[in-house]
Amino acid sequence: MRSDKQSRTPMGLKIAAGLGLAFLHLPLLLIFLYAFTTEDKSYQFPPPGLTLKWFAVTWNRPDVWEALGLSVRVASISTVVALVLGTLCAAAVSQTRFFGRETISLLVILPIALPGIITGISLRSAFNLAEIPFSFWTIVLGHATFCVVVVYNNAVARFRRVSGSLIEASMDLGADGFQTFRHVILPNIGTALLAGGMLAFALSFDEVIVTTFTAGQQATLPIWMLEELVRPRQRPVTNVVAMVVVLVTFLPILAAYYLTRDGDQISGQGK
């Protein structure tokens, strides 16, 4: 009787859940359709015809390439900074007990918990007060700050499952601290760091609110898109760029999912 009851899903719930998921995904699918439309003056649906020519047009646009290049460089450097800072923080918080641990977790989460506009305008006003001119590095400064949290979250979750006795065993067998880190800790947390790094890259690659305050005249890809959204000038190119951005951000997310999914098989568990 009991299992009977569990396996029967109420029809209404099924429909509501299905509709909810459709609501989440159909708009993204629409982006793919519009990348091929022949219409270039309006957002007409259904598209009057389908064409591949906008891909070639987009490919030959130097401003798109420039924005893409800047975004990739900013995201790469922010990810590296976030990986270093996030891992250090996660190691300190999960491996030791000390006064103010909770405060540090809060401090790491704060940049993403407060609305982006607050982070953005406070960075900008700090740059103003300190008379720092906008540059590549002001963008990185902002991005790395809120990317730390994703690396930190992934690393903390993994560190909790790495058994302390493994580290002690390594030390007992004569490895020094650096060898232990290199040969014992790193292989165990590696996939979590990779996943955190990918999410940080995706987060930075997509960020627009903080960037509008710290970029000055430079255009990252999201800023390029934002300008197109406010004042549409080249709709077909925007359609293609939007589709490419969807594909580019899906890949690291899928990869991060598969990397952390098997995280249960950590050596030294169950001790």
Next chain:
Amino acid sequence: MTAAAAPGAILPGRGGLGGALSDAFWRNPKLLLFVMLTPPLLWLGIIYLGSLFALLIQSFFSIDEFSGLVVREFTLKTYGELLRPSNLDIIVRTVTMAGLVTIASAIIAFPIAYYAARYAKGRWKAIFYLGVMLPLWSSYLVKVYAWKLILAKEGILSWIFAKLHLTPLIDGWLALPVVGGNSLSVSPTGTFLVFVYVWLPFMILPVQAALERVPTNLLEASADLGASPRQTFSHVLLPLALPGVIAGSIFTFSLTLGDYIIPQIIGTSHLFIGMAVYAHQGTAGNIPLAAAFTVVPVVIMGIYLWLAKRAGAFNAL
């Protein structure tokens, strides 16, 4: 001799700088902790907290009405300006929108989260998880752009309604005073829809986490004791899931309060808090007023978080 120094007594010290450093860390774990924590704390402390303080200080400055320059003297005048009716309107409008978006997200999120938590197994569980994660992580601007395509006058929504011969329904809705406008993409209804769409995944995840912790036998016990499904829902399931809903509402509420891009692209010309901040710091150059405006969502979120903590929402995060 202390216990920490004992290994040094048995083994000879390691040679080289790395070895010496490693030994030092082993003998003195506090040193290691200090070395590990210094870089992230310096970064977050100086760059982030420093900037927040810079902002807070500026909100106590004021702007000279004649020269348009910022006067660096302590005053509460800027906060007084915040209480002008036009500025209060902006605050009320934003908070109302954030509240409505939060309620709508909770209603749409609940069935998805409940299905994923209770009925989805194995493969379907993974599909549901990715089905929420992919929209959550996909580009924010692309999502807004997709809705610009959907809500456009010549877009898919009008087309569907025309095919179903329901166009008068849209026109009737758009003719309503508060929610309507010239077309869906320049009406508050449009802004609302996009907000719900963009923040919905942030609601689903914590609700699902809370529902996964509800023991199934509680629901069965309720049914055995004669409760109808509706009664079980409102007296057993909902109270147990409430911390998750509140945790999700922290995200949807806070994100709506601070957003300035969605109402700028899809909506009327009426300002939201974020847009007001952006306008004051940008073209107007009135950084003190912009700073004072950002204090509003921070205070509102502070109160909200305090209430949420009392309701036990943080255990569901």
